[in-house]
Amino acid sequence: MCGIVGYIGKSAALPILLNGLKRLEYRGYDSAGIAILQDNKIWIGKNRGKIKDLEIEIGGEEVGGTVGIGHTRWATHGEPSRVNAHPHLDCKGEVAIVHNGIIENYSILKSRLQAEGHKFKSQTDTEVLVHLIEMFYKGDLINAFRKSLRLVQGTFGIIVLSSLQPDYLLVARRGSPLVIGIADGETYIGSDGSAVVEHTRDVIYLEDDEMAIIGRDETQVRTLQDKKVSKSVEKLPFDLNEIQKEGYPHFMLKEISEQPRTMADSMRGRILLEEGNAKLGGLEGYWDRLRDSSRLIITACGTSWHAALIGEYLIEQLAQIHVEVEYASEFRYRNPVIDKNDVVLAISQSGETADTLAAVREAKCKGALTLGLCNVVGSSIARETDAGVYLHAGPEIGVASTKAFTSQVVVLTMMATILGRMGHLAAEDGRMITQELVEIPDKINRILQKQDQIKDIARTMADKHNALYLGRGYNYPVALEGALKMKEISYIHAEGYPAAEMKHGPIALIDENMPVVIIAVKDSVYDKILSNIEEIKARGGWVIAVVFEDDNVVKKKVDCVIEIPHTIQCLTPLLTAIPLQILAYHTAVLKGCDVDQPRNLAKSVTVE
Numbered sequence: 352m353c354g355i356v357g358y359i360g361k362s363a364a365l366p367i368l369l370n371g372l373k374r375l376e377y378r379g380y381d382s383a384g385i386a387i388l389q390d391n392k393i394w395i396g397k398n399r400g401k402i403k404d405l406e407i408e409i410g411g412e413e414v415g416g417t418v419g420i421g422h423t424r425w426a427t428h429g430e431p432s433r434v435n436a437h438p439h440l441d442c443k444g445e446v447a448i449v450h451n452g453i454i455e456n457y458s459i460l461k462s463r464l465q466a467e468g469h470k471f472k473s474q475t476d477t478e479v480l481v482h483l484i485e486m487f488y489k490g491d492l493i494n495a496f497r498k499s500l501r502l503v504q505g506t507f508g509i510i511v512l513s514s515l516q517p518d519y520l521l522v523a524r525r526g527s528p529l530v531i532g533i534a535d536g537e538t539y540i541g542s543d544g545s546a547v548v549e550h551t552r553d554v555i556y557l558e559d560d561e562m563a564i565i566g567r568d569e570t571q572v573r574t575l576q577d578k579k580v581s582k583s584v585e586k587l588p589f590d591l592n593e594i595q596k597e598g599y600p601h602f603m604l605k606e607i608s609e610q611p612r613t614m615a616d617s618m619r620g621r622i623l624l625e626e627g628n629a630k631l632g633g634l635e636g637y638w639d640r641l642r643d644s645s646r647l648i649i650t651a652c653g654t655s656w657h658a659a660l661i662g663e664y665l666i667e668q669l670a671q672i673h674v675e676v677e678y679a680s681e682f683r684y685r686n687p688v689i690d691k692n693d694v695v696l697a698i699s700q701s702g703e704t705a706d707t708l709a710a711v712r713e714a715k716c717k718g719a720l721t722l723g724l725c726n727v728v729g730s731s732i733a734r735e736t737d738a739g740v741y742l743h744a745g746p747e748i749g750v751a752s753t754k755a756f757t758s759q760v761v762v763l764t765m766m767a768t769i770l771g772r773m774g775h776l777a778a779e780d781g782r783m784i785t786q787e788l789v790e791i792p793d794k795i796n797r798i799l800q801k802q803d804q805i806k807d808i809a810r811t812m813a814d815k816h817n818a819l820y821l822g823r824g825y826n827y828p829v830a831l832e833g834a835l836k837m838k839e840i841s842y843i844h845a846e847g848y849p850a851a852e853m854k855h856g857p858i859a860l861i862d863e864n865m866p867v868v869i870i871a872v873k874d875s876v877y878d879k880i881l882s883n884i885e886e887i888k889a890r891g892g893w894v895i896a897v898v899f900e901d902d903n904v905v906k907k908k909v910d911c912v913i914e915i916p917h918t919i920q921c922l923t924p925l926l927t928a929i930p931l932q933i934l935a936y937h938t939a940v941l942k943g944c945d946v947d948q949p950r951n952l953a954k955s956v957t958v959e
């Protein structure tokens with residue numbers, strides 16, 4: 352959940368490390384720091400706050416060293432502060448480390464090290480690692496590093512810098528992602544590709560329990576048991592432009608606006624209009640196993656879990672396959688009943704969410720086929736599942752997920768169509784679904800034109816403290832997602848609910864200060880939604896409704912409407928989600944919130 356960077360080469364490391372940290376800031380942004388080898392001493396600059404605060408802290412200080420490490424933090428152990436910020440030094444100031452992950456047995460290790468006389472400065476779990484290296488160091492830093500890691504329980508992505516061995520950096524990973532960017536006489540290290548892409552697209556992905564010795568001219572990869580590992584150099588699937596704002600005030604608005612293109616990219620080469628079908632290369636050879644599975648268990652967290660719920664509706668309706676949706680964090684510890692005929696599909700934008708990765712490993716050891724639906728190419732979940740599909744939605748930098756969500760739903764729709772066409776879904780129906788699907792991007796363009804109208808509605812939300820989001824059927828998960836977007840970026844306590852459930856409690860919350868956002872598109876449960884609107888209005892509730900363009904019924908019943916183009920019921924979530932993303936965005940902007948880096952959040956939750 353932190354971002355780590357490293358550089359060794361011919362150029363001054365400081366500007367390269369600062370830039371790399373800015374690219375990774377969406378991973379954690381409560382404090383930051385850098386260490387650079389200068390005149391065979393370790394220079395350190397660190398601070399509470401964002402990278403820009405660190406730049407101010409460093410000011411114009413001349414730091415010309417050509418090897419260094421950096422860190423941007425999401426605090427797990429010890430509050431955000433200068434002393435708890437990384438890098439951490441050993442007692443003699445000869446070894447510095449940056450770490451992404453959690454050392455679960457740190458307190459036992461810490462008491463042992465303190466008993467040996469080591470002095471700790473911070474409350475972090477990480478600091479034990481640098482003192483362990485110091486304790487094991489007898490002239491061979493690599494050996495001391497390996498011995499230290501063998502004592503560690505938990506997760507790590509680590510980079511070590513030392514004046515004892517000035518000509519190389521040491522890195523290792525277990526559970527936290529790490530990418531090594533290879534260039535001519537220069538090597539760039541980052542928690543993900545966005546930290547290195549402006550310098551090179553040639554990268555090496557480290558696997559769990561691998562380490563690398565990165566010299567100025569050569570990189571060696573070995574296991575923690577000291578076996579040599581040959582690695583292939585892969586190409587990053589995106590370029591620098593894709594991780595820049597390109598004139599938008601926020602990454603979130605850019606990513607909302609990109610959805611017509613990103614959804615088209617998720618469909619590209621995968622839709623078979625003539626046959627009313629689709630094809631997903633990554634799952635070729637697994638369709639029969641999926642089709643004949645006794646259960647398809649979809650597991651995920653946060654927004655990806657909401658997409659999973661829509662996947663349940665799609666696959667059960669179009670393919671009549673039994674689907675269960677599980678919160679990964681509960682699934683992994685519940686000792687779930689799974690057998691070898693079950694298939695477990697893990698959905699994760701980042702492909703690094705710790706709970707979802709653990710759920711995959713749990714399913715694997717119980718013999719289920721594991722599949723992944725990920726956006727980040729080369730991510731842990733993508734590499735650890737038996738097979739899977741990439742979203743092709745491009746890098747998602749805004750912490751609040753938007754384009755990844757709609758692309759997840761597009762791919763789940765294609766999966767449901769393929770499985771349906773293998774069963775009772777007629778070619779005619781398949782053609783209707785695929786034809787409507789390819790028309791969705793244009794319809795989203797029309798919704799994106801309504802920014803100003805939605806901004807006006809946001810003005811009436813910005814001074815509220817609570818909100819209720821309601822939907823039925825396919826749009827119940829969209830209500831959950833709309834509420835999550837509003838929560839995570841505007842800090843308004845918004846709750847999503849199945850509309851029918853309102854009468855069983857939440858209706859007690861209804862009054863003129865409780866905005867109710869309701870999805871009221873004309874589908875098989877439309878009449879029920881109309882009754883729910885009546886119940887809310889009867890209690891003085893203030894209602895914002897998402898409706899189809901020509902709906903003149905709801906308009907007369909509610910306080911304001913957001914109109915969207917028509918589509919078929921099973922595809923409505925791809926349209927109804929957009930106005931809710933935009934509403935949350937403008938409400939947060941009007942409240943002066945940090946939309947791309949909301950407080951207390953981070954883009955990828957790589958710790959438990």
Ligand code: AGP
Nearest residue numbers: 653654655699700701704751752
């Ligand atoms: C969504 O806006 C949040 N950033 C968060 O809920 C996110 O969806 C969740 O952490 C899962 O992330 P993943 O898809 O990368 O696994």
